[in-house]
Amino acid sequence: DTEVTQTPKHLVMGMTNKKSLKCEQHMGHRAMYWYKQKAKKPPELMFVYSYEKLSINESVPSRFSPECPNSSLLNLHLHALQPEDSALYLCASSQDPGFRPTDTQYFGPGTRLTVL
Amino acid sequence: DQQVKQNSPSLSVQEGRISILNCDYTNSMFDYFLWYKKYPAEGPTFLISISSIKDKNEDGRFTVFLNKSAKHLSLHIVPSQPGDSAVYFCAASAMTGGSYIPTFGRGTSLIVHP
Numbered sequence: 001d002t003e004v005t006q007t008p009k010h011l012v013m014g015m016t017n018k019k020s021l022k023c024e025q026h027m028g029h030r031a032m033y034w035y036k037q038k039a040k041k042p043p044e045l046m047f048v049y050s051y052e053k054l055s056i057n058e059s060v061p062s063r064f065s066p067e068c069p070n071s072s073l074l075n076l077h078l079h080a081l082q083p084e085d086s087a088l089y090l091c092a093s094s095q096d097p098g099f100r101p102t103d104t105q106y107f108g109p110g111t112r113l114t115v116l
Numbered sequence: 117d118q119q120v121k122q123n124s125p126s127l128s129v130q131e132g133r134i135s136i137l138n139c140d141y142t143n144s145m146f147d148y149f150l151w152y153k154k155y156p157a158e159g160p161t162f163l164i165s166i167s168s169i170k171d172k173n174e175d176g177r178f179t180v181f182l183n184k185s186a187k188h189l190s191l192h193i194v195p196s197q198p199g200d201s202a203v204y205f206c207a208a209s210a211m212t213g214g215s216y217i218p219t220f221g222r223g224t225s226l227i228v229h230p
Contacts, residue, residue, distance in 0.1 A: 098215030101148030107159030
C-alpha cells in the first residue's frame with residue numbers, strides 16, 4: 001500500500017468556522033508533511049512531523065494547527081481562516097524525515113479548501 | 117524569490133517526439149534534484165532524481181540531465197506518450213536544519229497530442 005489518503009476532497013468554510021483536514025498513510029513512514037499550494041504556484045511547506053513530533057513549522061499563522069495523533073495520522077485544524085487561505089492542501093509522507101536526500105515523499109491527492 | 121524556476125508554464129508535443137522540460141535553480145547548496153509528475157485530482161508522484169555528483173540519470177523513457185555550472189537541469193521524455201500529459205514539478209533539496217526538504221518549482225504543464 002503506497003497510498004496517502006486525504007479527507008475531505010473539497011471543503012468550503014466561513015471565516016468563523018472550525019474545521020479539520022485529515023491525512024492517513026499505512027506505509028510505516030515516520031515523517032509526515034503539510035504543504036499549501038495556490039494556483040500556478042509551487043507547493044509550499046507548512047509543517048513537518050518527525051516520529052510524531054513537530055520538527056518544522058515554516059512560520060505558519062496560528063490559525064493553522066497541526067496534530068499527529070499517531071504515526072499513521074496527521075490532522076490540520078483550521079480556525080478563523082481568511083479568504084486568502086483558500087488553496088490546495090497537500091499531505092505527504094516519507095520513510096524517514098529527510099535524513100537522506102533519497103527520502104522520497106509520497107503525496108496525497110489534496111484537499112481543495114475555499115474560505116468564504 | 118524563487119530558488120527553483122520553471123520558466124515554461126506549458127509545453128505541447130506530438131506523440132512519439134521528445135519532450136524536454138527545463139528547470140533552473142539559484143541556490144548553489146542544492147545537491148539533490150527531483151522531478152515529480154502530477155495528474156489532475158491527484159497528488160504529485162515521484163518520477164526520477166539525480167544527485168549533484170552525477171550529470172545524467174536514466175530510467176526507461178525518462179532521463180534527467182544536470183549542468184551544475186549553469187545551475188540547470190532538464191527532463192527528457194522519449195518517446196512521449198499521451199499518458200505523459202501532466203504537470204511536471206522540478207524540486208531541489210539541500211540539508212537544512214537536519215533534513216532534506218525539497219523546494220519546488222511552479223510546474224510545467226505537458227500536453228502530448230496523439
